[in-house]
Amino acid sequence: MEISGDLPHKIAISLIPGIGAVTARNLIAYVGSVEGVFQEKEKNLMKIPGVGEINAKKVVRQNVLDRAKREVDFILKNQIQTFFYLDDNYPARLKNCSDAPIILYFRGNANLNERRIISVVGTRNATNYGKDICEELIRNFSEKSYQILVISGLAYGIDVHAHKACLKYNVPTVGVFAHGLDNIYPALHAPIAAKMLENGGLLSDFISETKIDRQNFLRRNRIIAGLADATIIVESAEKGGALVTADIANSYNRDVFAFPGRSTDPFSKGCNKIIKLNEAVLVENAADIEKAMNWDVKTSSNRVFQTSLFVELTPEEQKLIDLLKGGDRFVDEITIETQLSMSRVSSLLLGLEFKGLVTSLPGKMYRLK
Template identity: 45%
Template sequence: MQVPLFTSSPDLQAGAEGPQPAASADLLPEVALTLLAGIGPLLTRQLISYAGSAQAVLSAPAAKLQKVPGVGPAVAATLRNQAAALRQAEIILRQAEKTGTRLLYYTRPDYPTRLRPLADAPVLLYYQGTAELNAPRTLAVVGTRQATDYGREQTERLIKGVAPYQPLIISGLAYGIDIVAHRAALQEGLPTIGVMATGPDQMYPAAHRRTAEKMLENGGLLTEYPFGTGPDRYNFPARNRIIAGLADGTVVVEAAIKGGALITAELALDYDREVLAVPGNLGAAASEGCNHLIRNQQASIYTGPADIEQTLNWDNALHPTKPAKAALDPADFTPEEFRLLEALGTGEKQIDELSWRAQLPGHQTASLLLGLEFRGLVKALPGKKFARI
């Protein structure tokens, strides 16, 4: 059953950088582009890469559009027949403003940095909540809808065990392991994000409405689907890529040999993210998927919170702050090396983000990082992340 979701106050949309506007009229062409049939994330990125902006794409003549790889007469005609999409985009922007929903477009600074490098990530996200989506530590906890007492207990212990690190807990708001993870996070005072397979104004399942309301105060709800979208069964496996992409690591607590949790784990592996699985009794249907991941060395075995700490390099996160590093001397580095070290800053960053921040090609970024690692200035971390030493 689906029911209309509450509307959240714009006052709740204050993240780490303070209150932000829910939506802006200058997003009209971006929203409209997502509403055109057959224009998916990959093609959208291709079009904007060539044209420079969504507005330029919608303004381009058909002949110019057909020069873009992957755009033929039919796609060009769709792009030129945009009046209905623009009208619908205006309605969406008004709904977003009314409900305090932030629209996060992939070219904008507030779009989640962990998702930006992923080719299949949504180009537009709808977000209600207070959590910082670019939190230093993020963890997805997923599993079967038919959770056992063992699975629920392990989920609660897991969340309690990682609570000192204050990670952002991400799951899918579904029955079973997902909702246990969200509720355990709220119990421990951790921010938690529910990635929905519906529009931001729909609650599915309806039984989780009260938990979702609490998540808006310490966490949030995130979806790629526009207002009015119901729980189509095809939306659920698609939303799993957002769960996997937002998280530094994914823990599968219980899973059948087929199902959404294993899809999320496979996506996480495709994104070079860490995957852990909780082992279960042999022959137990709810643990077949986890045991399969461990047996095939697709997931590290989870035996307790220490496994997450070590796998995701959280071991030193609670140590006293070390003295500040000495300022870099540009004379000691090539201009490209210096830009890369400045882009690294004091935190951990993925190689794709570093390439973007330093404005360097990916292959050059990788080569420079290797050289800096040999010089003892940079260390490589799990998940294609790097940090200054």
């Protein structure tokens, strides 16, 4: 197994106390390399926007490289893949999220850039109603001709039932951990995790020997939401981690779906609530999701990029068309590359859709017709 020579530094920057993913990316962008961050003088680090004196001291006075080197040994021993945010193999959907982890650790064989990816989450206190939904949903997806990857958190309840259904119907599934890959929590799910390695995998942004901590479970929810085109809430109480994941997915401009339940059912109150608040689209089956995501629409790989001869475009519209000639783009990418506001880009894309020049794809991605 080959690893890059700067892997210890890539791991180490994620271990500096108080330096989150956003600040770490800022440091690397200004210094020029991850290794350079550890060699830069404190007075120079202080001048970087968003860093300041306190964070500059943390970087210079850190002592994390030795721990990072031990982690490299663990990675090699256990055949773990690493995805650094600047590497080509980093999951594309997650890369578009502002707070995406600097580095990810993965065991398994799943394609984290699969054409269709959904997250299925819900309460830890799954009812028979919720379990049946998981079973039917995954079975329906398994009967389709397209490939799909299912993401969840391997927790009790809806999460583990989604994973089990995937294993039963041979659908690739990935569990996102709130701790390192040296541990399975809950331990009861270790046999399921082992089977997932054969058709899916296990993913984390935590190093080995990380202690089980409640806050880490909330933190990992951003990965579950960010990896997917859409997040599906099967069951949830009025408050819970699944609703946090739904909220994060909405903040990423990803689609959110929820299965409704009876108004008197405590573990349907959360789903009913976000549907009522228009924070999720009501769905009853896989067909509803396929229709909303346009998965039943076949596209040709041999597309000809040509705008109508009789359509007049504004300079801004032409800018978007020229950008999309280079390939499909997420709306976040279009915003960054055109330096236009999100609201302006959304308005322009809608206009181009009405003119029949572009089409929207799952996960807020756009393509020339």
